[in-house]
Amino acid sequence: MEDAKKYIEDVLETVKERDPHEEEFYQAVKEIFDSLAPYLAEHPKYQQFGILERLVEPDRFISFRVPWVDDQGAVQVNRGYRVQFNAAIGPYKGGLRFHPTVNSSIVKFLAFEQIFKNALTGQPIGGGKGGADFDPKNKSNAEIMRFTQSFMTELSKHIGPNVDVPAGDIGVGGREINYMVGQYRKLRGSSEAGVFTGKGVDIGGSLTRAESTGYGVIYFVENMLKEFNESLTGKKIIVSGSGKVSIYAMEKAIELGARVVACSDSSGYIYDEKGIDLETVKRLKEVEGKRISAYAEEHDHSSFYGGEKIWQVACDIALPCATQNELDENDASTLIHNGVSIVAEGANMPCTLKAVEQFRENHVGFAPSKAANAGGVAVSALEMAQNSARVSWTFEEVDRQLKEIMQNIFDQSLSAGRQYKCEDNLIDGANIAGFKRVADAMIAQGVL
Numbered sequence: 001m002e003d004a005k006k007y008i009e010d011v012l013e014t015v016k017e018r019d020p021h022e023e024e025f026y027q028a029v030k031e032i033f034d035s036l037a038p039y040l041a042e043h044p045k046y047q048q049f050g051i052l053e054r055l056v057e058p059d060r061f062i063s064f065r066v067p068w069v070d071d072q073g074a075v076q077v078n079r080g081y082r083v084q085f086n087a088a089i090g091p092y093k094g095g096l097r098f099h100p101t102v103n104s105s106i107v108k109f110l111a112f113e114q115i116f117k118n119a120l121t122g123q124p125i126g127g128g129k130g131g132a133d134f135d136p137k138n139k140s141n142a143e144i145m146r147f148t149q150s151f152m153t154e155l156s157k158h159i160g161p162n163v164d165v166p167a168g169d170i171g172v173g174g175r176e177i178n179y180m181v182g183q184y185r186k187l188r189g190s191s192e193a194g195v196f197t198g199k200g201v202d203i204g205g206s207l208t209r210a211e212s213t214g215y216g217v218i219y220f221v222e223n224m225l226k227e228f229n230e231s232l233t234g235k236k237i238i239v240s241g242s243g244k245v246s247i248y249a250m251e252k253a254i255e256l257g258a259r260v261v262a263c264s265d266s267s268g269y270i271y272d273e274k275g276i277d278l279e280t281v282k283r284l285k286e287v288e289g290k291r292i293s294a295y296a297e298e299h300d301h302s303s304f305y306g307g308e309k310i311w312q313v314a315c316d317i318a319l320p321c322a323t324q325n326e327l328d329e330n331d332a333s334t335l336i337h338n339g340v341s342i343v344a345e346g347a348n349m350p351c352t353l354k355a356v357e358q359f360r361e362n363h364v365g366f367a368p369s370k371a372a373n374a375g376g377v378a379v380s381a382l383e384m385a386q387n388s389a390r391v392s393w394t395f396e397e398v399d400r401q402l403k404e405i406m407q408n409i410f411d412q413s414l415s416a417g418r419q420y421k422c423e424d425n426l427i428d429g430a431n432i433a434g435f436k437r438v439a440d441a442m443i444a445q446g447v448l
């Protein structure tokens with residue numbers, strides 16, 4: 001065991017030395033590697049094949065200029081990225097994020113996480129991620145289109161249905177993906193349906209893709225509750241964010257009998273004791289593009305708390321579904337003090353390492369993002385399968401497969417955790433199960 005720990009520490013040290021400014025990337029690598037010691041101790045072959053050293057270096061890191069012209073006629077320049085991290089089990093697969101905070105550390109951490117998440121789904125997809133430091137807020141539709149087309153002019157050289165298949169993420173939804181599909185088709189002169197997922201249903205998108213990440217989080221939580229012969233009925237839930245993941249996590253939770261009392265956006269949170277009216281949230285966010293405070297103006301029995309964090313609201317289940325590191329150790333203490341029993345990560349790495357430590361110490365059921373939010377990428381892979389076969393499955397069929405995949409991810413994570421005596425915790429279990437699939441595929445293919 002000591003040898004394995006030393007191996008992990010040495011590789012972590014190299015990561016820090018090589019890119020000391022990439023804090024989020026280091027955090028993501030540490031979170032995974034810290035789980036692996038008992039598994040690596042039992043299987044020294046991974047060290048002999050230099051798996052950890054190879055895993056932390058992406059196959060390719062692409063960074064490029066994205067020039068575009070705004071509505072006033074001024075030239076703007078943003079920076080675009082695509083990290084093709086690991087393709088041992090299939091083409092690179094992962095979303096594109098448009099947000100001003102996007103930088104090399106953020107895209108590398110997201111792509112690294114994606115490798116293990118994709119492996120956990122059991123599907124043939126490798127890990128990648130990308131985006132741009134472009135802020136879509138307050139941009140006109142024409143500006144979004146011009147920016148997205150310019151972004152695709154460069155990215156199109158590096159992607160393809162068997163190479164790298166991007167999807168959406170923060171700031172990139174169906175509209176942006178459709179613009180990318182169009183620009184890619186125009187540049188290539190051919191229709192390659194399987195090069196993007198999250199497309200509109202009319203142009204080859206899959207039913208249930210929009211709902212899949214949020215629904216998947218709730219299916220995962222259902223599995224956790226079942227272990228204790230419990231269900232979602234009557235559970236009080238809070239969900240951060242009010243975007244693609246949050247909205248559909250709320251929808252499924254409400255459908256299964258839970259009471260969702262609070263949700264948020266980057267300006268603050270709303271609390272509605274009677275339970276959030278999701279139709280209002282959908283209209284405000286998906287149609288009108290308004291701040292979440294507008295909810296409180298329409299619902300007398302609700303309140304808006306500007307600039308405050310949602311984690312002070314007492315609940316049974318907390319679902320961080322907005323962004324990375326949105327829940328720190330103080331928030332974790334507050335949630336624990338207020339009696340939270342399950343925290344499931346809908347967003348990628350929303351809890352800091354110290355927050356996770358607190359949940360572990362206090363025996364709060366914790367579902368890590370790479371397991372809990374894998375439903376989105378799983379349905380993306382189902383979209384690729386439908387595109388290859390030129391068929392469209394029904395909503396019910398895709399939902400059935402999604403449920404099955406989430407159940408498998410839960411079972412694998414639980415059993416790997418138990419096998420390596422990680423006190424039944426799903427974090428170590430998910431990390432070990434995901435690592436095993438990728439590492440074995442890397443060994444089988446030789447030193448590349």
Ligand SMILES: NC(=O)c1ccc[n+]([C@@H]2O[C@H](COP(=O)([O-])OP(=O)(O)OC[C@H]3O[C@@H](n4cnc5c(N)ncnc54)[C@H](O)[C@@H]3O)[C@@H](O)[C@H]2O)c1
Pocket residue numbers: 168169170171172213240241242243244245246264265266267321322323324326346347348373374376377
């Ligand atoms: N879309 C997917 O299929 C998918 C799949 C897996 C993981 N994720 C992850 O889920 C998270 C959300 O992605 P999304 O696709 O829903 O994005 P989105 O842009 O649709 O929504 C993001 C939401 O978070 C809110 N937000 C941002 N910063 C916040 C803050 N500091 N506090 C409170 N709210 C804040 C925004 O206002 C918005 O409501 C990201 O971490 C993303 O990587 C998304």
